Structures are given as C-alpha cells and as structure tokens.
Amino acid sequence: MLIDKIKTLCSLYSGEIIADRRHMHQHPELSFHEHETAAYIKKLLDLLEVPWRASAGTGIIGTITGSKPSSTVVALRADIDALPIDEENDTPYRSVHKGIMHACGHDVHTASLLGVARIAQALKDDFAGQIKLIFQPAEEKYPGGAKAMVEEGFLNYPGLDAVIGQHTMPELEAGKVGMKPGRYMASNDELYITIRGRGGHGAQPHLNVDPVVIASHVIIALQQIVSRIANPAMPTVLSIGKMFAAGSTNIIPEEVYLEGTLRTLDETWRKEVHAHIEKIAKGISESMGGTCNVKIQGFPGVHNNEELTAKVFQYAVEYLGKENVVTLNTWMAGEDFGEFSQLAESCYYRLGVGNKAKGINSSLHTPTFDVDELNVFNMSSGLMAYIALRRLGNK
Incomplete structure (x- = not known):
C-alpha cells in the first residue's frame, strides 16, 4: 500500500531530515538574505537529482515528475527565513548567528519538504503528474517572498491543481495535525x-x-x-x-x-x-x-478551499489516524501563503510540534521555541508526501 511505502521511507530518512533541520537551525538567515540556506537546498536537490530553478532571489522551485503520464501538478510550500531573535535554548543545534533564530519553525518546514523530495523521488514509478517544491524566502518581512514568486509567473503551470502548506503549532502535540476550512488566518x-x-x-x-x-x-x-x-x-x-x-x-x-x-x-x-x-x-x-x-x-488572509481542505483532512486521517487530526479555530496571525491562493485551490494546515512532558511548549516567535524532533519528523514529510500523491491520484 502507498501508506506503508511512504511510512517506511519516512522512517528511513528521518535521521537525514533531522540533520537538515539542525543544520538550518544552527545557520538561520533573515528575510531576503537566505543565501546559505538556498545553497544548502540546491546542493541537496542536486544530490537527489531533482531539477530546480531559482525564484524571487533566494527562493527555489524544485520539480519531481512521476513516471506515469499526467498533466496534473500539486505544489508544496515551505518558507526558509528566520527571525531577529537571540536564541536562549541550550542545545547542540543552537543558532550560531547572534540575534537570529528559527523561532517560527521555518527550519522544520524546509527540512520536511526536503524529506518529501527524498520520498517522492523514491516513489516516482508510483505516481502520475508533477510535484512542485516551493522553498519560499521572506515570509516574515513585507513585501514577502510569496508575492514575488507568484508575480514572476514560474508557478503558472497548466494543470496546477492545488497548493499545500504546513506550519508548526507548539500548542498542538507532536504527531497531530489540525486544519480549518474556509477563513483561517487574518490579513x-x-x-x-x-x-x-x-x-x-x-x-x-x-x-x-x-x-x-x-x-x-x-x-x-x-x-x-x-x-x-x-x-x-x-x-x-x-x-x-x-x-x-x-x-x-x-x-x-x-x-x-x-x-x-x-x-x-x-x-x-x-x-x-x-x-x-x-x-x-x-x-x-x-x-x-x-x-x-x-x-x-x-x-491578504489565508482562505482554505473548503473542498480541498476536506480532502486533505481525509488524507491526514488515513495517514495518521482519526485521533491525530483535529479541527482548528480561526487564527488572527498573518501569513503570506494566501498569495498562492491566486494560482490554485489551497490548503494550509498546522503541524503539531509540542511536548509538554519534555518541556517543549514555548510559543512561536519566542527565544525558547523548539520542537519535539523525533515525533515531528517521523511523520511530517510522510504526511505531506501522502497528501500530494493522493491528490495526484484522485486527479
């Protein structure tokens, strides 16, 4: 079964995904200055033989094409920039750049998407269509990387069916995800x-x-x-x-x-x-x-397409179990992911990263923010890969 294949691969690559996250967490870069981060992503995509192109300065768009014929395209997005915060965590992967920290989980998003690249490349013979990997710069600073990527037109592919994004949520236990159809995040x-x-x-x-x-x-x-x-x-x-x-x-x-x-x-x-x-x-x-x-x-705000979000909710239940997928309330924080909604139906879901028993429960944008790596990376890449392949299969 597809789920079993993906879970096996996610487990196989989890150590590499965690290593990616720790490297990026140690070497954070501010919006529009993510040069080392972009170089790291490009190098890994080259090793995986995933073709890519630069976009919006430090942004990257990778393409994975399934072996079976189809014109359908699903895009997956991760943001890559950090925040001007001085980290207070005492960990082996603490930021080495004083005054700059991945306090919003963008290192988690990027490492997860690199994990998707590994999984999807290994399963190219199992799906039809294309997966676009969007590594977006400058989510934290206006005018934002999403708007620039959309305006460049590189994502205006015929057949682009859906854009999927995820974001860490420390209030939600690691191993769980949550989403809300319709109006979700504020402008x-x-x-x-x-x-x-x-x-x-x-x-x-x-x-x-x-x-x-x-x-x-x-x-x-x-x-x-x-x-x-x-x-x-x-x-x-x-x-x-x-x-x-x-x-x-x-x-x-x-x-x-x-x-x-x-x-x-x-x-x-x-x-x-x-x-x-x-x-x-x-x-x-x-x-x-x-x-x-x-x-x-x-x-603009983030509006989750109702029909697509219902499907993503279903896929998440299939992959994680009903008890690990929850419906969220409206969140008044802002996100430029809404720019991608101009291109196709979109869904933005939340990835649980907290673990109170381990003392991992600091809020986003705080100097002590961290994630429960083991319980996050044993599923985050696999779930996103499963959502993409299920969507391509249904089309």
Missing part, C-alpha cells in the same frame, strides 16, 4: 503613521502644535473602528505597538511616529478599514493644526 497589514506639528519649548504650548497630543487622540480614535464601526461578527484587531517622539521633559517635538498592525478576515472590510484609518488620522491631525501621512502595507 496582516503594517501601519506607519507620521504626525507632524510645530515643535518648541514645553513651557510655551500656545506657540506650538503638539504632535504628541495629536497622536494620543489619533490612537484613541482608531480604536473606535473596532468597537463602533466594525460588525461585531467580523473579527478585527487594530493595535498600535510603537510610538516615538524625540522630545524631552521640556521639548515638544516636531513629529511623532506610530507603528501598528491591522488584522481581519474579510478583504472587502479590510479595504474599508484602510480608508477609515486614513480618514481618522488625517482628520484629527488637521483639525488640531497638524498634518499626517499614513502608509499601509501587507498581505
């Missing part, structure tokens, strides 16, 4: 607001236009978008996380700089919020004698 917009006034002596406020006071009113007013303008049934998050004013105890500055984030699950409402933010920030600033510049940039 992710970065807000940059600059409010300008007229600086001067703090003891002469009547001669100045205080941008600190203006900014304070803007921050409070923006919260009304969520509490009074948004439909309560539509999840919306608007947070200002940074406020910088280069004044002093007796100095009113010339300008105040704000940064924040906007998350929501509806693209139409998202565009409306953009307009509300600009109108409120500029309106308040001008009414108080100042000026305002608003810049908003970000990614």
Whole structure:
C-alpha cells in the first residue's frame, strides 16, 4: 500500500531530515538574505537529482515528475527565513548567528519538504503528474517572498491543481495535525503613521502644535473602528505597538511616529478599514493644526478551499489516524501563503510540534521555541508526501 511505502521511507530518512533541520537551525538567515540556506537546498536537490530553478532571489522551485503520464501538478510550500531573535535554548543545534533564530519553525518546514523530495523521488514509478517544491524566502518581512514568486509567473503551470502548506503549532502535540476550512488566518497589514506639528519649548504650548497630543487622540480614535464601526461578527484587531517622539521633559517635538498592525478576515472590510484609518488620522491631525501621512502595507488572509481542505483532512486521517487530526479555530496571525491562493485551490494546515512532558511548549516567535524532533519528523514529510500523491491520484 502507498501508506506503508511512504511510512517506511519516512522512517528511513528521518535521521537525514533531522540533520537538515539542525543544520538550518544552527545557520538561520533573515528575510531576503537566505543565501546559505538556498545553497544548502540546491546542493541537496542536486544530490537527489531533482531539477530546480531559482525564484524571487533566494527562493527555489524544485520539480519531481512521476513516471506515469499526467498533466496534473500539486505544489508544496515551505518558507526558509528566520527571525531577529537571540536564541536562549541550550542545545547542540543552537543558532550560531547572534540575534537570529528559527523561532517560527521555518527550519522544520524546509527540512520536511526536503524529506518529501527524498520520498517522492523514491516513489516516482508510483505516481502520475508533477510535484512542485516551493522553498519560499521572506515570509516574515513585507513585501514577502510569496508575492514575488507568484508575480514572476514560474508557478503558472497548466494543470496546477492545488497548493499545500504546513506550519508548526507548539500548542498542538507532536504527531497531530489540525486544519480549518474556509477563513483561517487574518490579513496582516503594517501601519506607519507620521504626525507632524510645530515643535518648541514645553513651557510655551500656545506657540506650538503638539504632535504628541495629536497622536494620543489619533490612537484613541482608531480604536473606535473596532468597537463602533466594525460588525461585531467580523473579527478585527487594530493595535498600535510603537510610538516615538524625540522630545524631552521640556521639548515638544516636531513629529511623532506610530507603528501598528491591522488584522481581519474579510478583504472587502479590510479595504474599508484602510480608508477609515486614513480618514481618522488625517482628520484629527488637521483639525488640531497638524498634518499626517499614513502608509499601509501587507498581505491578504489565508482562505482554505473548503473542498480541498476536506480532502486533505481525509488524507491526514488515513495517514495518521482519526485521533491525530483535529479541527482548528480561526487564527488572527498573518501569513503570506494566501498569495498562492491566486494560482490554485489551497490548503494550509498546522503541524503539531509540542511536548509538554519534555518541556517543549514555548510559543512561536519566542527565544525558547523548539520542537519535539523525533515525533515531528517521523511523520511530517510522510504526511505531506501522502497528501500530494493522493491528490495526484484522485486527479
């Protein structure tokens, strides 16, 4: 049976997959600078005789073609960049690059996809069609690698049937996966607001236009978008996380700089919020004698195709057992995987990596994040390979 073949191969290659993960975890690179990581991936694909092409700078697209004739293509995606976090774990594979760490599991995603390459190459005679291996750069930083890869057009293959992605989830026990059909992850917009006034002596406020006071009113007013303008049934998050004013105890500055984030699950409402933010920030600033510049940039949300996700759920149950596949709630974090939904039906599922008994339960984007390697890599590559081959077989 296909499951037995894949599980045997996954077990056979698990040591190599873990070694891949540890190498990448030790040598993390930030968004758009993943040169060593890309070189490592290319070298391994060459050893596996998997043809590849470069994309979006440090990105890579590998191709595995089954021996049986078919024009159907399934794409699998992994992101390869790390975060500007100083690792605090004391492990043999701790990051050697100070201030840079794989704290979001992208090393796990990449190692898993390299494992898929090993498995699919070994099973070329068992399937028809093609598997595209997408190693995407810069998921953590706007404008993101996904958008660039899509715009280059290298993924516009005739017959592209589905794009599948996975992401670590420390809250979920290793050995389990979870997914949600429909709206799953929020859009992710970065807000940059600059409010300008007229600086001067703090003891002469009547001669100045205080941008600190203006900014304070803007921050409070923006919260009304969520509490009074948004439909309560539509999840919306608007947070200002940074406020910088280069004044002093007796100095009113010339300008105040704000940064924040906007998350929501509806693209139409998202565009409306953009307009509300600009109108409120500029309106308040001008009414108080100042000026305002608003810049908003970000990614669309992740929408899992309902029919495809139902199939992926079924495949996961077949491979892992019903008790190891769960339905998730909406997650308000952002991800540029949604860009790939323009190309074909897509499904983005979560890979359990936690193990409380071993003390492996730190959240994503923390300096102590880690994964239960043994219980993750004995199934992550195999499951993804099985999903791809089952989808190709059904087509």
